[in-house]
Amino acid sequence: MDKTYNPQDIEQRWYQHWESQGYFQPAGEGDPYCIMIPPPNVTGTLHMGHAFQDTIMDSLIRYHRMKGDNTLWQPGTDHAGIATQMVVERQLNAAGQTRHDLGREDFVKRVWEWKEESGGTITQQLRRLGASPDWSRERFTMDDGLSEAVGDVFERLYDEGLIYRGKRLVNWDTVLHTALSDLEVLNEEENGHMWHFRYPLADEQGNATDEHLIVATTRPETMLGDTGVAVHPEDSRYQHLIGKFIKLPLVGRLIPIVGDDYADPEKGTGCVKITPAHDFNDYEVGKRHDLEMINIFTDSAEINDDCPLEYRGLDRFEARKVIVADLDKLGLLDEIKDHTLMVPRGDRSGTVVEPYLTDQWYVKITPLAEPAIEAVETGRIKFVPDNYKNMYYSWMNDIQDWCISRQLWWGHRIPAWYDDSGKVYVGKTADIVREKYNLAADTTLRQDDDVLDTWFSSALWPFSTLGWPDQTDALKTWYPTNVLVTGFDIIFFWVARMIMFGLKFMDGEVPFKEVYIHGLVRDAEGQKMSKSKGNVIDPLDVIQGISLPDLLEKRTSNLMQDHKKDSIAKATKRQFPEGIPAFGTDALRFTFAALASTGRxxxxxxxxxxxxxxxxxxxxxxxxxxxxxxxxxxxxxxxxxxxxxxxxxxxxxxxxxxxxxxxxxxxxxxxxxxxxxxxxxxxxxxxxxxxxxxxxxxxxxxxxxxxxxxxxxxxxxxxxxxxxxxxxxxxxxxxxxxxxxxxxxxxxxxxxxxxxxxxxxxxxxDEAAQQGMEWAQQFIIGIRKIRSEMDIKPGKTLPVLLNNWSDTDQQQFEQYSREILSLAKIKSVEWLNSDSDAPDSATALVGEMQILIPLAGLIDKDAETARLTREIEKINKQLQGVMGRLNNPAFTDKAPANVVAQVQKQADEQQVALEQLQQQLAKIESM
RNA sequence: GGGUGAUUAGCUCAGUUGGUAGAGCGCUGCCCUUACAAGGCAGAUGUCAGGAGUUCAAGUCUCUUAUCACCCA
The missing domain is CATH 1.10.730.10 (Isoleucyl-tRNA Synthetase; Domain 1)
Structure with missing residues (x-):
C-alpha cells in the first residue's frame, strides 16, 4: 500500500466491478426497502445539490442493503419539458433556425437525438459519485411504459370528471408561448411606476364630459382592454356613479362603473380600472359584473388587431410608452409615481409573465388534495424534519386547480381528440377513441396539440417505474416506498402531487412513508450557487480537482451577463488561488454526510x-x-x-x-x-x-x-x-x-x-474494561501534561512514584502496566507507602492517587508552581459552583436524589483533588 | 401582512426527556516517536442575540424585543 491515500487510484475500478457483477440489484429476500430517485433532467449535469441528495440516498441504500433488506434504489431521468425544449431551440437559433422551420415531427426527433447524445451525462456522473441504484431498472419519463401510464391516468381522471378543459386566465410565457402553472412563476419585487390616469365620465349620450375618475395602474398598456371601472359600493365619494359610464380614452369604448369590494377605498383614489382578460383579480371582478373580456395581446404580447390601429403590432412595453405619451397629450395623465411592485416572471424564460386568456386543461384538485392532506395528518406520511408538514398543509389547504397543458412540442401529447365540430374525446389513440365513443370509422379526429406538464408524469413516478398499470411483482414488493429524499423547494411541485396521484391510483396507498427534506447547498459565504453568480462548484471538480485556469474558464464562459466576468474571475481567484485539489469521492461524500444536519x-x-x-x-x-x-x-x-x-x-x-x-x-x-x-x-x-x-x-x-x-x-x-x-x-x-x-x-x-x-x-x-481504560488514560494524560508543560523532551523516559493509592489502583495498573509504561514513556514505577516521605515532585492525579515525577534535574520549580496554581484555580472555580448548589437547601430538597448524589460525588472528588494539589503546592513552595 | 427557521468559541456547526456547554477548521507551544507532518502530544478561547418569566436548576420550556434567511399573499 502507498504511504499516502490517493483516491484517483482506487475509485473508478471498484464501481465498474460492482455494476458489472449486478451488486446493485435487489437481493430478492429480506424486508423490502425502496427509494425512488427524484429523476434529474435527462440532459442535465450533476450539481452540488444532486451530489448531496444522492449521497444521502446512496448511504441509506447501502446501509439497508448491508442490513439484508431487499433493497431497491430506482433510478431514472425526467424529460423536463420546457428546459429541454429550450436547449434544443437555442441550438436551432444559433444555426439561424426556429422549431417552426423544422415542424413538430422533425423538431421532436431533434430533441430525441439531443437526449440520446447528452442523456447519459448525468447518469455517468452519478456513477462517479459511487451511487448504487439498480441501473438495470432505469426508467425515463417518456419511455413507452411510463407514457402508457400517463395516458391511462389522464383518461381515468377525465372520465371521472377530474380533468376538464376550460378557457381561463393562465400565466402566459410570452417568449416560450406556453401556459405555466402557478409554481413555475416566480414573483419578485422590482422597481417600477404607478401611473395615474384621468378617465372621463360619459354623459347620457355617451360623450366624454369634463368630470373624471382617477385610476392608477402599473401596466398602462392594459387600458386598451379595460371594460369597467370599479369603486367600493360603500364609498360615499363614488357611490352615486355606480351604473354610470366612462368613455375609455384612446379606445372610445363606453365602460360601466361598477360597485365591487375589490376596490379598496383606502388605496390610491379608490377607483380601479378593470381589465378582465389581463389580470387575475380583474377577471374575478369581470365575472361578477358580467363585464366583457377583451384580449389585447398576441401570443408574443404584441398589441393585437382588436385594438386601435395605431397601437397594433407594438410590443407591450413599447405600447406602454406610446399610450402614456398619448394620454399625456390629451391631458389625461395625472401623475407618475415610483412604485415597487411584484413582477411575475417565468422561471425558465425569465420574461414577465402575462395573465392571458386561453383554452387549457386542468386537474380539479380539491378531491385529490383532501385525502393527501389526511395522509399527512394521520401520520401515514411523515416529514423529516417534522415542521415541513406545515409548509405542505399551507399549500394544500389553499390549492388551485392545476393547469396541466403546455404549448410545447416536447412531452407527453395530451390524449384528447377533436372531431370536425370541435367536440372533444379522450383516449390514447384515435382508434381507441372511435371505439370508446362509438364513432364512425371515417370520423376525422385531430389530436390536441398540447403536451402535459412534466410534473404530471413525475407525479406517477413511484408506481409507474414499478410497472403500473400492470400489477407487477415489483409494484407489490416495493410500493409504498420507504422514503423520499428531496429538497424543500420541490414539496409543492412534486411531493404533494405524488401523494395525490399515489393515493388516487394505488387504492389509497401512500407513495412513501417518509419524506426526508435536506438543506440547500450553498457556497462558503452562504450564497446560493448559480451560474449567473459564478459561484458554482461542480462536484466532479471537487472529486477530481481542477486548475485555476480551467475553473475560471468554466465560470466565466457562456455568461448571460458578460459584465460580471471580471468580478467573478476576481472572486474565484481569491477563493481558489490554486484551483481545487482532488479530494476524491469518499471525502466529498463524507463531507455531505457530516453537513446533513437539520438546518435548511x-x-x-x-x-x-x-x-x-x-x-x-x-x-x-x-x-x-x-x-x-x-x-x-x-x-x-x-x-x-x-x-x-x-x-x-x-x-x-x-x-x-x-x-x-x-x-x-x-x-x-x-x-x-x-x-x-x-x-x-x-x-x-x-x-x-x-x-x-x-x-x-x-x-x-x-x-x-x-x-x-x-x-x-x-x-x-x-x-x-x-x-x-x-x-x-x-x-x-x-x-x-x-x-x-x-x-x-x-x-x-x-x-x-x-x-x-x-x-x-x-x-x-465490557464496563470493567472501559473503567480500566479511563483510569489508564488519566494516568497517561497526567504524565503527558507534566511533560508538555514542564518542557520535558518527549523522548526522555521518566521515573514515576505513586502515592496515596488503593488496591484498585494497583489492580488497574496491573491490567495496563505494559501499555502505560510505553505510552507515557516511563522508566520505573515505585509504589510509595503513604507515610513514606516523597521527594519533591511534579504531580498529577488519577482519582485520589498521586503520580509523582521527581523534580531532580528535570523540573523547574517555578514552572511547576505556576502549573499547580492554574490547576487549583480551575478546580476551585468548579468546586464553588458545585458547593453553591449543595449548600442550597432548595436544591437538595427538591432535586431528584440521583442528581444530588451525582453532584455530591463531584464535590467530593474535586475536594480531594483540591487538597492534594494544595498540599503539593505547599511542598514545592517550601523547597 | 401570515407562516417557518436561525442567532452557541475567530469561522462553520452539534447540543437527546431541563442537571451547569462540545466538535471540526483555525490559533499557540513542543515533536519528523519504526501507520500517518494530509501526522502526534499538550493548550487557550464562550454575558449560549437582548430582556422578562416558570423552576432547586434554562442553551434547552413560556412570553417579548431585535437582526437575518426562506416560504406564502
Whole structure:
C-alpha cells in the first residue's frame, strides 16, 4: 500500500466491478426497502445539490442493503419539458433556425437525438459519485411504459370528471408561448411606476364630459382592454356613479362603473380600472359584473388587431410608452409615481409573465388534495424534519386547480381528440377513441396539440417505474416506498402531487412513508450557487480537482451577463488561488454526510472537505499499520487460546456502542451525527488510543503468543468492522482496504457492499474494561501534561512514584502496566507507602492517587508552581459552583436524589483533588 | 401582512426527556516517536442575540424585543 491515500487510484475500478457483477440489484429476500430517485433532467449535469441528495440516498441504500433488506434504489431521468425544449431551440437559433422551420415531427426527433447524445451525462456522473441504484431498472419519463401510464391516468381522471378543459386566465410565457402553472412563476419585487390616469365620465349620450375618475395602474398598456371601472359600493365619494359610464380614452369604448369590494377605498383614489382578460383579480371582478373580456395581446404580447390601429403590432412595453405619451397629450395623465411592485416572471424564460386568456386543461384538485392532506395528518406520511408538514398543509389547504397543458412540442401529447365540430374525446389513440365513443370509422379526429406538464408524469413516478398499470411483482414488493429524499423547494411541485396521484391510483396507498427534506447547498459565504453568480462548484471538480485556469474558464464562459466576468474571475481567484485539489469521492461524500444536519442551508467549505480527506488518509494509514502487524503473522483466527487484553476488550466494547449509535442515527436521518460518531471512534479511539496500545504488546518479546494473537485479531477484526460501518458513506476506500484485509479473516466474499452491517453485541460491552481504560488514560494524560508543560523532551523516559493509592489502583495498573509504561514513556514505577516521605515532585492525579515525577534535574520549580496554581484555580472555580448548589437547601430538597448524589460525588472528588494539589503546592513552595 | 427557521468559541456547526456547554477548521507551544507532518502530544478561547418569566436548576420550556434567511399573499 502507498504511504499516502490517493483516491484517483482506487475509485473508478471498484464501481465498474460492482455494476458489472449486478451488486446493485435487489437481493430478492429480506424486508423490502425502496427509494425512488427524484429523476434529474435527462440532459442535465450533476450539481452540488444532486451530489448531496444522492449521497444521502446512496448511504441509506447501502446501509439497508448491508442490513439484508431487499433493497431497491430506482433510478431514472425526467424529460423536463420546457428546459429541454429550450436547449434544443437555442441550438436551432444559433444555426439561424426556429422549431417552426423544422415542424413538430422533425423538431421532436431533434430533441430525441439531443437526449440520446447528452442523456447519459448525468447518469455517468452519478456513477462517479459511487451511487448504487439498480441501473438495470432505469426508467425515463417518456419511455413507452411510463407514457402508457400517463395516458391511462389522464383518461381515468377525465372520465371521472377530474380533468376538464376550460378557457381561463393562465400565466402566459410570452417568449416560450406556453401556459405555466402557478409554481413555475416566480414573483419578485422590482422597481417600477404607478401611473395615474384621468378617465372621463360619459354623459347620457355617451360623450366624454369634463368630470373624471382617477385610476392608477402599473401596466398602462392594459387600458386598451379595460371594460369597467370599479369603486367600493360603500364609498360615499363614488357611490352615486355606480351604473354610470366612462368613455375609455384612446379606445372610445363606453365602460360601466361598477360597485365591487375589490376596490379598496383606502388605496390610491379608490377607483380601479378593470381589465378582465389581463389580470387575475380583474377577471374575478369581470365575472361578477358580467363585464366583457377583451384580449389585447398576441401570443408574443404584441398589441393585437382588436385594438386601435395605431397601437397594433407594438410590443407591450413599447405600447406602454406610446399610450402614456398619448394620454399625456390629451391631458389625461395625472401623475407618475415610483412604485415597487411584484413582477411575475417565468422561471425558465425569465420574461414577465402575462395573465392571458386561453383554452387549457386542468386537474380539479380539491378531491385529490383532501385525502393527501389526511395522509399527512394521520401520520401515514411523515416529514423529516417534522415542521415541513406545515409548509405542505399551507399549500394544500389553499390549492388551485392545476393547469396541466403546455404549448410545447416536447412531452407527453395530451390524449384528447377533436372531431370536425370541435367536440372533444379522450383516449390514447384515435382508434381507441372511435371505439370508446362509438364513432364512425371515417370520423376525422385531430389530436390536441398540447403536451402535459412534466410534473404530471413525475407525479406517477413511484408506481409507474414499478410497472403500473400492470400489477407487477415489483409494484407489490416495493410500493409504498420507504422514503423520499428531496429538497424543500420541490414539496409543492412534486411531493404533494405524488401523494395525490399515489393515493388516487394505488387504492389509497401512500407513495412513501417518509419524506426526508435536506438543506440547500450553498457556497462558503452562504450564497446560493448559480451560474449567473459564478459561484458554482461542480462536484466532479471537487472529486477530481481542477486548475485555476480551467475553473475560471468554466465560470466565466457562456455568461448571460458578460459584465460580471471580471468580478467573478476576481472572486474565484481569491477563493481558489490554486484551483481545487482532488479530494476524491469518499471525502466529498463524507463531507455531505457530516453537513446533513437539520438546518435548511448547507455551506460547502473546502476546509471542511480537506478535513475529511485527511480522515480518509488516516484510515488508509491505519490500514497500513494493521496490515504490517497482521500480514504473514498468526492472528490466532482459529485458535481458542487467543487471549484478549484489557485494551482489546475495551476497543471491542466501544465498537459495540458505536455500532448502536450509528444505527440510531441512520434510522433518524441524522447523517451528521452518524458521521461524527464514526469519525470520533475511528480517529480518536481506534487510531489515537488502540493502535498505540497495541504497539507495546506486539513489539515486545516477552508477551505470550496467545496475547499477541488476541491483539492482532482484535486489531484486524475491529478494523474490518470499522470499514463496514463506514462503507455506506465512503464506499470506495472501504472496499479497497477491505479487499486487502479480508483474507486475514478468511472472508471469502467478493465485496464489502454485500457484507452484513455491524450490529452491536450487548455481551461484548465490557464496563470493567472501559473503567480500566479511563483510569489508564488519566494516568497517561497526567504524565503527558507534566511533560508538555514542564518542557520535558518527549523522548526522555521518566521515573514515576505513586502515592496515596488503593488496591484498585494497583489492580488497574496491573491490567495496563505494559501499555502505560510505553505510552507515557516511563522508566520505573515505585509504589510509595503513604507515610513514606516523597521527594519533591511534579504531580498529577488519577482519582485520589498521586503520580509523582521527581523534580531532580528535570523540573523547574517555578514552572511547576505556576502549573499547580492554574490547576487549583480551575478546580476551585468548579468546586464553588458545585458547593453553591449543595449548600442550597432548595436544591437538595427538591432535586431528584440521583442528581444530588451525582453532584455530591463531584464535590467530593474535586475536594480531594483540591487538597492534594494544595498540599503539593505547599511542598514545592517550601523547597 | 401570515407562516417557518436561525442567532452557541475567530469561522462553520452539534447540543437527546431541563442537571451547569462540545466538535471540526483555525490559533499557540513542543515533536519528523519504526501507520500517518494530509501526522502526534499538550493548550487557550464562550454575558449560549437582548430582556422578562416558570423552576432547586434554562442553551434547552413560556412570553417579548431585535437582526437575518426562506416560504406564502
Amino acid at each position: 442551508d448547507v455551506r460547502f467549505d473546502l476546509q471542511r472537505i480537506e478535513g475529511y480527506r485527511n480522515f480518509c488518509n488516516k484510515l488508509w494509514n491505519a490500514a497500513r499499520y494493521v496490515m504490517m502487524q497482521t500480514e504473514d503473522k498468526d492472528i490466532g483466527l482459529n485458535n481458542p487460546d487467543r487471549e484478549l487484553s484489557q485494551a482489546d476488550r475495551w476497543i471491542v466494547s466501544r465498537l459495540q456502542s458505536t455500532a448502536t449509535e450509528v444505527a440510531e442515527h441512520f434510522e433518524k436521518y441524522r447523517f451528521d451525527l452518524a458521521a461524527k460518531a464514526l469519525y470520533e471512534f475511528t480517529w480518536h479511539e481506534y487510531c489515537d488510543w488502540y493502535l498505540e496500545l497495541s504497539k507495546p504488546v506486539l513489539f515486545a518479546d516477552d508477551v505470550s503468543d496467545a496475547a499477541k494473537h488476541g491483539t492482532r485479531h482484535t486489531l484486524v477484526s475491529v478494523f474490518e468492522s470499522i470499514l463496514r460501518l463506514l462503507h455506506p458513506i465512503m464506499p470506495y476506500i472501504t472496499e479497497e482496504i477491505w479487499q486487502s484485509i479480508k483474507s486475514l479473516l478468511e472472508i471469502n466474499h467478493d465485496t464489502i457492499m454485500l457484507q452484513s452491517y455491524p450490529e452491536a453485541d450487548a455481551t461484548l460491552i
